Amino acid sequence: MVNAMNNEKISALMDDEIDGQVIKQLQSDDELKSTWSRYHLIGDCLGDSLPEAIDLDLANKVRLRLQDEAVVITPDFSRKAFLKPVVGFAIAASVATVAVFGIKQSNQSDFSLATGQVAAVKMTNKSTTAQHNVNFEFDNSPQYRTATFQTDTSDLTENHRMSGYLINHNEYRKNGMSAIRPYVRIVTIESQEK
Amino acid sequence: MAKKTTDKELIERVKNGDKTAYDLLVIKYQQRIVNLVSRFVRNQSDALDVTQEAFIKAYQALPKFRGDSAFYTWLYRIAVNTAKNYLASQARKPIGSDYDVSEIEQIAGGDALIEQATPENMLMKDELQATVLKAIKNLPDDLRSAIELREVEGLSYEEIAEVMECPIGTVRSRIFRAREAVDNAMLPLIKN
Numbered sequence: 001m002v003n004a005m006n007n008e009k010i011s012a013l014m015d016d017e018i019d020g021q022v023i024k025q026l027q028s029d030d031e032l033k034s035t036w037s038r039y040h041l042i043g044d045c046l047g048d049s050l051p052e053a054i055d056l057d058l059a060n061k062v063r064l065r066l067q068d069e070a071v072v073i074t075p076d077f078s079r080k081a082f083l084k085p086v087v088g089f090a091i092a093a094s095v096a097t098v099a100v101f102g103i104k105q106s107n108q109s110d111f112s113l114a115t116g117q118v119a120a121v122k123m124t125n126k127s128t129t130a131q132h133n134v135n136f137e138f139d140n141s142p143q144y145r146t147a148t149f150q151t152d153t154s155d156l157t158e159n160h161r162m163s164g165y166l167i168n169h170n171e172y173r174k175n176g177m178s179a180i181r182p183y184v185r186i187v188t189i190e191s192q193e194k
Numbered sequence: 195m196a197k198k199t200t201d202k203e204l205i206e207r208v209k210n211g212d213k214t215a216y217d218l219l220v221i222k223y224q225q226r227i228v229n230l231v232s233r234f235v236r237n238q239s240d241a242l243d244v245t246q247e248a249f250i251k252a253y254q255a256l257p258k259f260r261g262d263s264a265f266y267t268w269l270y271r272i273a274v275n276t277a278k279n280y281l282a283s284q285a286r287k288p289i290g291s292d293y294d295v296s297e298i299e300q301i302a303g304g305d306a307l308i309e310q311a312t313p314e315n316m317l318m319k320d321e322l323q324a325t326v327l328k329a330i331k332n333l334p335d336d337l338r339s340a341i342e343l344r345e346v347e348g349l350s351y352e353e354i355a356e357v358m359e360c361p362i363g364t365v366r367s368r369i370f371r372a373r374e375a376v377d378n379a380m381l382p383l384i385k386n
Contacts, residue, residue, distance in 0.1 A: 004374075011370040013200050014222070015344060017351045020203035027214045035377070037221045038384065042376050044225040045326040046345040051228040053238050054317040056384065058228070059220045062249045066213060069250070074209040074257040 003031070010035050014043070201265040208256055216256075220249050223266060227273050234277035244280050248273040322383065329379035333372055340365055341372035 006025065010032055012018035026032045037059070044050050201222075207215035228245045235241040252272045259268055330338060336358070343354045354365045 007374065008366070008370040011373050012351075012366055015351065015369070016199045017366060020198065020200065023200070023203060023207070023215070023218070026218065027212075033218070033221070036218065038377050038380065039373050040222050041225065041322070042326060042373060042380065043345050044229075045323055046330070046342070049226045049229050050319045050323065051225060051232050051238075051241070052319050054225060054319060054322065055228070055242050056317060058224045058242060058245065059217060062220045062224075062246055063217050065246060065250055066216065066253060069213075069253060071211045071213060072208055072253065072256050073211045 006032055007035050011039060014039055202261060205256065205259065205261070205265060208253075216253055219265070223269060224249075226266070227269065230270065230273050231277045234274070235280060240280070244277050245273070247280075248276040251276055317384065322380070325380055325383050326376055329376040330372075332379075333375055337368050337372040337375070340368035341376075344369050 006022075006029075009018055009022045010026060013020075013022050013026070014036065026036060037056075041050075041054075201219070204215045204219050208219070224245070227248060228241060231244045231248065232238065232241045235244050248269070252269050255272065259265070330341065333341070339358060340354060343349045343357060344351075349357070351362050351365045351369075354369075355362045358365065
């Protein structure tokens, strides 16, 4: 009676009409395994897929050969597939964060006049001495830095040219390269009145 | 109806390290694969060796099987490739080296002369087929129709229930009883 019940389950299992719970029982019971084999033989016979000579020991031979084979253990692809976009997103987010903070930091430390503008160039002529007050304004720190040039009046034209050159150079310089280094806040050329 | 096919369930078990589950797959497909390989490799003994080789290769390649196609379709391709590789290796063999008489006859196309090896565990197709068909013929109509609709037409239990106008449980029972009856008729032949 129990055998008949089990055989009915095997019959349904080979037709995919029952869940796999009976498989464990089938694997451990040689009698059920023989039934599984014979029921499939009947199916092959009716489906006309039998070879001319039927080796009833073929599965045993394969089993013996497989004894030397390593056990197959495969990672769960579905979990891996779920992790892939998450890991990708985490990497992208990290790169973006580093990029944003890196650029911000670079802007703060490099007050290379990237956006600095020459606010005013004030020239004072005191008898023989010319004084140039050059003010630079930075958009992230509204400070004024002053460069003072004291030169002989004879050098006034040359200094004026130099000043113009520095201002132009600053405007056309490439990103990241400072025309006037920020830590060289004051450039002074002084000469005593003769 | 089961959500997961039996093949998928068995493959999952094999992939989790359960070798005995593969044994059930081999039992299920062995005759179909031997039949397939025999179309390429005419010598029966060689066909059986090639079939064994195909099952070993399939086992080794199982981690790569994603289940996009049916297991049998995948196994079919492996078996065909194994048979073709076997034939190619035979063609490369220099004449006079390792050939025995049966191989020479096979390559020369003289397989009519080959005596098929029939060891103790070999059963001849014609004999088995005659027994099974006779047993099917002797079945009551409802059992015969149920097993034929399943095994020959490939209908599901639900479809058979619709055709035979009966509950699915009855279909399941009829198919089982038909198999049992045929099995009882076949058993003495197998045991002998």
